[in-house]
Amino acid sequence: MDIGAVRSPLELLNGQRLYQVVARRIAKLIEINAADTSWRMPSERELAEELQVSRPVVREAVIALEMRGIVEVRGRAGIVVLNSRPSQISLDVAGADPGPGPFELLEARLAVEASAAAIAAERGTPYDYVILEECVAKMERETEVVLLQEQGDRDFHLTIARMTNNAIIVSMVEGLWALRDSSVMWRKLHEHIHAPNVRPLWVGDHHAVLSAIRMRSPDAAYKAMSRHIRNVIDELLEADERGRIRRAKSTSR
Numbered sequence: 104m105d106i107g108a109v110r111s112p113l114e115l116l117n118g119q120r121l122y123q124v125v126a127r128r129i130a131k132l133i134e135i136n137a138a139d140t141s142w143r144m145p146s147e148r149e150l151a152e153e154l155q156v157s158r159p160v161v162r163e164a165v166i167a168l169e170m171r172g173i174v175e176v177r178g179r180a181g182i183v184v185l186n187s188r189p190s191q192i193s194l195d196v197a198g199a200d201p202g203p204g205p206f207e208l209l210e211a212r213l214a215v216e217a218s219a220a221a222i223a224a225e226r227g228t229p230y231d232y233v234i235l236e237e238c239v240a241k242m243e244r245e246t247e248v249v250l251l252q253e254q255g256d257r258d259f260h261l262t263i264a265r266m267t268n269n270a271i272i273v274s275m276v277e278g279l280w281a282l283r284d285s286s287v288m289w290r291k292l293h294e295h296i297h298a299p300n301v302r303p304l305w306v307g308d309h310h311a312v313l314s315a316i317r318m319r320s321p322d323a324a325y326k327a328m329s330r331h332i333r334n335v336i337d338e339l340l341e342a343d344e345r346g347r348i349r350r351a352k353s354t355s356r
Contacts, residue, residue, distance in 0.1 A: 122163035122204045125156055129164055130173060133184055144174065144182040159336060163204030166291050203282055205289045206336060213332040215275050216260060220312060220328035221321035223266035231266050235313045238262060242306050259309055263316070263328075292339065308334055 129150065136142040147165065151158045165182060168174045175183050203211075223231070241255030257280060264276035283289055308331035315323035 120204065120207065121156065122160050122167060122207065125150075125154055125160055125164035126167045128154060129168060133173065144184055146181050157206075158340065159206030159209075160204070162292075162340065163206055163288065166204070166288055170287070170291055202286045202288060205283075205286065205292045205339065208279060208283055208286065208289070209332055209336050209339075212276075212279050213329060215272070215279065216263070216332065217325045217329040219264050219267050219272050219276060220316065221325040222269065222272070223263045224316045224319050224321045224324035226268055227266050227316050227319070231262065232313070232317050234262050235259060235316070239306065239309050239313060242302070242309060246302065256305070256309075259312075263312075266316075304334060304338060305331070 133144070145153065147158055147161045150164075151161045154161070165174060165176060169176065172185060175185055177183050238255050238259035241258065242253065243255075245253045245255055261273075261276060261280065264273045267273070308327070312324065312327040312331060315327040
């Protein structure tokens with residue numbers, strides 16, 4: 104049976120997150136096809152197309168299912184349903200909400216931080232530029248720091264928020280970063296990321312944001328920050344896939 108058997112409009116109920124709804128739909132698909140030994144889980148791209156959601160949402164749903172021991176992503180083999188999965192799959196356990204998905208957080212950051220960068224370009228001072236330069240320099244030195252524990256990146260974004268002189272924007276940006284720090288979904292995603300591969304791109308993005316702010320161009324700052332966060336989204340998707348393949352090769356030796 105194909106995924107069309109569980110296709111229906113996706114509805115968010117009682118504050119559910121979209122990736123949780125998608126995870127339930129995928130879990131239902133697994134249950135429906137449990138007796139068919141020839142059935143294979145569709146790829147993330149196929150799931151995204153059939154469920155009419157973005158690939159990042161599907162990735163978040165798969166991470167949630169991985170955390171429940173229902174599936175595992177094994178490099179080029181794709182999404183594999185585990186034989187040890189519970190006979191009745193349920194994602195409705197009280198208190199089991201793993202929090203916002205990593206791409207959900209990045210989407211919120213895109214909405215808030217791009218605008219913050221535009222305001223910072225109008226209100227920044229020479230002292231602020233020095234602080235931002237120090238943040239980027241710290242990022243360049245943190246080559247061996249585990250992702251999620253680096254300080255330069257965090258300080259850069261929070262400094263831009265403070266440059267707006269808007270307490271609400273500062274609170275929003277600080278809150279989004281606090282959610283990232285406490286998110287088990289973020290930690291699960293980063294298990295597959297090879298930090299040296301992604302840091303050079305992100306450092307370059309920060310240089311571009313700083314240059315736009317220093318030029319006092321709100322439009323350029325908005326676009327530079329938007330481009331950076333979109334690059335993070337794209338790179339996390341690609342780096343996650345590379346990491347899974349690398350891990351699959353190492354475990355098969």
